[in-house]
Amino acid sequence: MGGLKDRVASRDLSIHGKAASDLAYIRRTMDGSMRFTAVSGWGGIGMAAVAFAAAPLAGARADSAGWLFVWLAAAGAGLIVSVGAVAAKAKRTGQSVAAGAGRRFVFGLGPPLLLGALLTVALWNAGQVALLPPMWLLVYGTALTTAGSYTVAAIPAMGCAFLVLGAAALQAGSAWGDHFMAAGFGGVNLVGGLVVLRRHGG
Numbered sequence: 001m002g003g004l005k006d007r008v009a010s011r012d013l014s015i016h017g018k019a020a021s022d023l024a025y026i027r028r029t030m031d032g033s034m035r036f037t038a039v040s041g042w043g044g045i046g047m048a049a050v051a052f053a054a055a056p057l058a059g060a061r062a063d064s065a066g067w068l069f070v071w072l073a074a075a076g077a078g079l080i081v082s083v084g085a086v087a088a089k090a091k092r093t094g095q096s097v098a099a100g101a102g103r104r105f106v107f108g109l110g111p112p113l114l115l116g117a118l119l120t121v122a123l124w125n126a127g128q129v130a131l132l133p134p135m136w137l138l139v140y141g142t143a144l145t146t147a148g149s150y151t152v153a154a155i156p157a158m159g160c161a162f163l164v165l166g167a168a169a170l171q172a173g174s175a176w177g178d179h180f181m182a183a184g185f186g187g188v189n190l191v192g193g194l195v196v197l198r199r200h201g202g
Contacts (some may be wrong), residue, residue, distance in 0.1 A: 012040045032083055036101040036151045037200055038093055043085030044193025048077040051185035059178040070179070071132075078185070101150045108147030112139050130174035137166030137184045152200055158192040 054074035061067040086097065096102050116139035124132050125157040141162025148156025162184050196202075 002055060034101045036079045036095060036097075036105040038090035038095045038097070038102065039105075039151050039155060039196055039199065039200070040085035040089045041193045041195070041197025041202055042084070043082040043089075044189045044196060046081035046085060046193075048186045048190035048193060050074050050078045050081065050134055051182060051189065055182035055186065057176045058181075068124065068129070068132070071136075074185075092202075105150040108150060109143045112121060114142035116143075130177065131170075133177035133181050134166045134169035137162050137169055139152060140184070141166055152196065154192050154195045154199070158188050161188045 051074060054070055058070040058074075060068050063071060065124065089095075090097055092104065097106055116136060119135055119139070120132060123129070141159045141164075144159030144162060145156045146159075148159055165180050165184045165188070169177065172180065
């Protein structure tokens with residue numbers, strides 16, 4: 001009798017263990033298929049406003065150092081606006097940037113943006129200031145297309161637009177750098193922000 005009870009208990013434990021394993025697998029699968037939808041349309045619009053304001057200010061600077069300062073200040077302001085908007089939307093929608101699709105989205109953005117920072121220093125030290133606008137556009141486009149695998153379709157589409165603008169800026173020459181920067185960080189972010197705002201709730 002005792003042996004029968006032991007076998008039944010053992011079978012029950014096995015069933016419970018298999019169920020727990022199946023649930024864990026289902027959770028991992030669902031987590032892998034989810035997308036980070038807390039990207040913010042308002043954040044994109046805010047970044048566009050910063051870029052539109054920075055382009056004429058940078059273009060008015062005759063010295064390279066002043067020009068670089070304007071765009072770096074704009075990048076910092078845009079980052080603050082974007083991160084703040086994403087954090088607010090993530091909190092409102094109950095998503096996390098530290099886990100699941102949110103973490104993968106952040107990790108997709110990180111390496112290309114770090115590369116852009118390193119190349120900025122290298123090109124500045126080499127006196128290749130004219131290459132900074134196309135490089136920034138290309139690097140940001142790469143970041144968006146990479147991270148876009150884990151979020152809404154508008155983000156990788158924006159990335160492709162940045163890549164096209166960056167390639168065109170490489171051919172256009174230094175006189176057009178600020179115009180391409182305004183078209184990308186201003187125009188593309190504005191259109192993308194409006195699309196996200198309309199289709200994905202803020």
